[in-house]
Amino acid sequence: MAKKKVTISNPSGLHARPAALLVKEAGKFKSTVKLVKNEKEVDAKSLLGVMSLAAKQNDEIIVRAEGEDAEEAVSHLTTFIEQLKA
Amino acid sequence: MLGQLIKGVAAAPGINIGHAIWWRKEKPVFETRSIQDPGAETEKLDKAIEKAKEQIEHLRNIAAERMSEEEALVFDAHLAFLDDPSYTGEMKNRINSKKQNAEAICQEVTEEMSQLMASLDDEYMQARADDIRDVGFRLLVILTGKQPFDPSLLKRGHVVVAEELTPSDTAQFPEGISGMVTARGSKTAHAAIMARTLGIPAVLGLGKNIDQIKDGDVIVLDGDKGTIRINPDKETEEKIRQQIAIQNKAREQALKEAKADAKTADGKRIQVFANIGSLGDIDLALKNHAEGVGLFRTEFLYLENDHWPTEQEQADAYAKALKAFQGRPVVIRTLDIGGDKELPYAELPKEDNPFLGHRAIRFCLANPDLFKTQLRALLRASVHGNLWIMFPMIENFTEIRQAKQLLEKCKTELQKEGTPFAEEIPVGMMVEIPAAAITADLLAQEVDFMSIGTNDLTQYTLAADRGNELVADLYDAAHPAVLRLIKMTCDAAEKAGILAGMCGELAGDPAMTKALIGLGLHELSMSAGTIPEVKQNVRQVDSQKAKSLANELLGKSDGEEVRKVIQQRG
Numbered sequence: 001m002a003k004k005k006v007t008i009s010n011p012s013g014l015h016a017r018p019a020a021l022l023v024k025e026a027g028k029f030k031s032t033v034k035l036v037k038n039e040k041e042v043d044a045k046s047l048l049g050v051m052s053l054a055a056k057q058n059d060e061i062i063v064r065a066e067g068e069d070a071e072e073a074v075s076h077l078t079t080f081i082e083q084l085k086a
Numbered sequence: 087m088l089g090q091l092i093k094g095v096a097a098a099p100g101i102n103i104g105h106a107i108w109w110r111k112e113k114p115v116f117e118t119r120s121i122q123d124p125g126a127e128t129e130k131l132d133k134a135i136e137k138a139k140e141q142i143e144h145l146r147n148i149a150a151e152r153m154s155e156e157e158a159l160v161f162d163a164h165l166a167f168l169d170d171p172s173y174t175g176e177m178k179n180r181i182n183s184k185k186q187n188a189e190a191i192c193q194e195v196t197e198e199m200s201q202l203m204a205s206l207d208d209e210y211m212q213a214r215a216d217d218i219r220d221v222g223f224r225l226l227v228i229l230t231g232k233q234p235f236d237p238s239l240l241k242r243g244h245v246v247v248a249e250e251l252t253p254s255d256t257a258q259f260p261e262g263i264s265g266m267v268t269a270r271g272s273k274t275a276h277a278a279i280m281a282r283t284l285g286i287p288a289v290l291g292l293g294k295n296i297d298q299i300k301d302g303d304v305i306v307l308d309g310d311k312g313t314i315r316i317n318p319d320k321e322t323e324e325k326i327r328q329q330i331a332i333q334n335k336a337r338e339q340a341l342k343e344a345k346a347d348a349k350t351a352d353g354k355r356i357q358v359f360a361n362i363g364s365l366g367d368i369d370l371a372l373k374n375h376a377e378g379v380g381l382f383r384t385e386f387l388y389l390e391n392d393h394w395p396t397e398q399e400q401a402d403a404y405a406k407a408l409k410a411f412q413g414r415p416v417v418i419r420t421l422d423i424g425g426d427k428e429l430p431y432a433e434l435p436k437e438d439n440p441f442l443g444h445r446a447i448r449f450c451l452a453n454p455d456l457f458k459t460q461l462r463a464l465l466r467a468s469v470h471g472n473l474w475i476m477f478p479m480i481e482n483f484t485e486i487r488q489a490k491q492l493l494e495k496c497k498t499e500l501q502k503e504g505t506p507f508a509e510e511i512p513v514g515m516m517v518e519i520p521a522a523a524i525t526a527d528l529l530a531q532e533v534d535f536m537s538i539g540t541n542d543l544t545q546y547t548l549a550a551d552r553g554n555e556l557v558a559d560l561y562d563a564a565h566p567a568v569l570r571l572i573k574m575t576c577d578a579a580e581k582a583g584i585l586a587g588m589c590g591e592l593a594g595d596p597a598m599t600k601a602l603i604g605l606g607l608h609e610l611s612m613s614a615g616t617i618p619e620v621k622q623n624v625r626q627v628d629s630q631k632a633k634s635l636a637n638e639l640l641g642k643s644d645g646e647e648v649r650k651v652i653q654q655r656g
Contacts, residue, residue: 012431016210016392020166046172048199051214054206 002074003064010084013056018084023047025080031067033077044077089318092295096312097271098281098288099615101330103323104245104264106303106316109237109255111223111248114230118190124182131177131188134228135168141224142168142254149257161254163214164221173199173218189229196222210392210430220252245305247296251277265289265307267314269296281309285370289314340618344375348624350632356603356624359417359611361589364390365403368410370614375621378414380537380611381476381589382407384421384460393431394456400463408471415472417537417589417611419516420460420489422446422478441545446479451488461496468508476537480515480522486532516589518542523571526578536579537611540590544568562645563592569605569648570640576606587611597652599623604636 010018026033026044033044035053037060042049044063055061063081065073121127146161167173173195180191196218204215227234237255240246242262248255250270256277263286271277271290281288287309299305299316306315306326318326348358359380360371371379387395387403395403408416423429424445425437437443450457464475477489490513500507515532517523518539530536540563545552547567550560562568572588579586587609592598594612596619602610603624610620635655642648 012393015431018393043171043175046170046175047166048170048203048214048218049172051211052172052202052206054208054211 001064001066002070003062004074004078005060005062006078006081008055008057008059008061008084009082011057013059014050014053014081016051019050020047021084022077022080023050025077026073029065029067029069029073029076031065031070031073033073034064036062036064089322090298090316092292092298092314092316094267094289094293094295094312094314095271095278095291096309097278097290098286099309099613100265100285100287101306101308101310101326101333102245102264102287103304103306103326103330104243106247106267106299106301106305107240107244108299108301109235109246109248109251111235111250114189114223114226114232114234116187116189116226116230119187121181121185121187124185127181127188128178130229131174131181131192131225134188134192134225135174137228138221138224139165139168142221145254145257160217163217164254167218167221173221189226192222192225192229196225208430209428216252220254224254245307247299247305249296256281265305265309267292267296267299267305267307269293337618340622341374343625344618344621347377348621350603350624350627350629352628352630354603354629355608357415357587357609358617358621358624359415359587359589359609360614360617361594361611362407365406367614368407371617372410374614374617376411376614376617378411378472379407379416379418380587380593380609382416382418384419385423385427388421388423388429389427391431394459397459397463397466400460401466404464404467404473405470408467408473411471413472415474417474417476417514417535417587418464419476419478420447420457420464421450424449441542441551447477447485447489448479451485451492454492457489457492458496461493462500465493465496465500465507465511466505468511469506473508474512474514474535476514476516476535478516478539479518479542480529481519482521482525483528483532486515486529490532514584517571517575518546518590520547520571523575526575527581530578530582530584533584535585535587536575537609538572538575538586538588538590538607540568540572540588540592543571543590544592547571563590563595564598564645564648566640566642566644566648569601569636572602572607573605573636573640580606585609594620596620596623597649600627600632601636601639601648601652603627603629604632604634604639606636 012018023045034041035044037053037055042053063074063077142161142164146158150158177191177195181188200215200218203211203218237258240260243264245264246266248268250268251266265287266281268277268290269292278288278290287307289307289309289312304317304323306318348356350356357377359378360376361381362368362371362379363383364386387400404418425434425440425443480486512534514535514537516539517536522529541552544561544563548560548565550557552561576586585608586606588607589611593610594616599620639648639651642651
C-alpha cells in the first residue's frame, strides 16, 4: 500500500470539473485508490464520491492506493492535485 | 369552482390558453424481496443501466439540438452517475451482500446518495441531489417495467401540469406547447429557464393549489403576472382568446415595424437596445430588432460555472455577442456580484445587507486579479465589434478612476504582449446609487456615457427592498423622486456632452416611453420581447410635448399620480 498527503491549492477545490478530471486520472490505474479527508474515505474513481468529500482550497487530503501500480498511482495523483489550476 | 384564479410565481412571460395535461410521476410500485441468485439480479440491473444510458443519450441529443450544448450538459452528469462506483457500483455490491431485489437496492442507494449530496454545504452539490433522484427514478421505472407518463401524448395547445419538471422532461416537449404550470419551482428553476428558452409562458410554485387542476381543464396562464385561471366561463374565455389574438397580432405588427431604427415623430433618434443575460438571449434580441445591447450582464459566466471563468472563456463569450451585433454598440457591464449570490466554486462572505455591501465595483476593485481577467478578456474581444465597457454601482470619483487605471494597465500589458484591441472603447458607468445621480455633473467628467439602472436606483431611493413582498407597494420606479434623479442625470450628461441611457425595467415599460424621452434619455435598453412595442411608442412621441409631460410628472406626489397623468395625457 502507498499513501501520501497533499494540500489542495486550486481556488475551487475538488469541485465539479476538477473532481471529474481527477476521477478520470484515477481511472487510469489498476489499483484501488482512495481519498481521505478528516477520517472520511471515498473512492477516487467515483465522481459522486470525490464531490461528496467537498474538499476546498487549503484542505489536506491523503491519497491512498492498493494494488500493483499503487506507488505510481499515488505519486501521479498527488502531483495532479497539486497542479490543478482553476 | 368556475374561473378560479390561482397565484404562483411568474417564471416566463406571455399570456396563453390551453388544455391541462398532467405529467404524473407516481413512484413505481414494487416490494422488497429476498433473492436467491445475486448474479441474475445484477444482470437485471446492468440491463436497466444500459437502457437508461440509451434513453439519456437520446435526451441529450434532443437537448443539444433544440436548446444548447449547455442545456445538454446536465445529461452528461446523469450518464456519469450511471457508471459511478459509489452509485451503481454500490448497488451491485449490496445486491450481493444483502441479497435483495434490484428495485429495493436501487431505491435505497439513490435515497442515501441524494441525501448525502443534499447535506453538503454547497449549492452546486445540492443541485446534484435532484439529478441523482432523476436518474434513480429512471432506473426504477425501467426495473419495474411500469410505464411512466408517455410524452408522445403531449400535443400542440397543451398546458403541461406537474409537481415538478426536470430537464429530461422539458427536453421532450413538442412544438406548440402553450405553457407550463408546476407545484414546485422558482424563477431560477431549470423549468423556468427552459420555458424562457422555448418562449412559452410558465407559472411555477403553485403549491397544493395545483391539485385543483384536472386533465382537460381549460387553463389561462398569465406568465407576466404569475397567475392561472382554471376553466373560465365562456364569456371570460372568449375575452381572453381575443386578448391573446390581439396580443399576437399587435406583436406581429410591431415586430414588422421594428426593423427600422427608432425616431420620434419630430425626428429625434432614440436608440432601443436589448438587455442580455446569457448568450441564448442574443438570438432573441436580434429577432426583435434590437439596435444594440444596452446591458450585457456578465454574471451568468460566473454563476453558471464551476470555476472562475478564464480570460479565454470570457473573451469567447464577449466576442460572440460583439460579432452578432455587427458593429452596433454592445455595452458590457463588468461583474455585478455580492453577498446575495452564491458561487459554486468560491465563498462570498454572507452579509446582513448585501445590497448595501461589498458588491459589484467594490468587490472587483478589492479583487484586482479577478477584475483584470475580465478587463483583459473584454479588451481582447473588442476587435470583434463595437464594445462599450460599463462599470456597475459607481458611487464616487475614486472608484471610476481606479477602474479606469486598471483598464489602462491591462491595455499596456496587452500592448506589450502584442495582443490587439480596439483603439476607441467608450467607458461608462451605471447610475444606480442616488449619490451618483445627485453628483452626476461631477462624475460625468470622468466617463463617456451613463446608463441608469432603475431597479436598484428605485430600491435605494425609496428604501424599499425590491424582493420584499411587504414593501412591494412602496417600490415604484415611477415615483417622482426616482424621476427627478433620472432628470438630474440626463441634464448632467447633456451638459457634459455625453450619452444618457437607461437599462432598468422602467425602460421596457411601454407606458413610460414618452415620459422617459421627455426626461432626456437617448437610449432605452430592455428585455428583447418589449422592444417592438417600445419602438412603436417612440415613433408616436413629439419630443417637445414629451418634455412638458415629464416636467409635469416631476411635480406629482407619488408613482400612482404619475401613472394617472400618463394615462390621461397619453
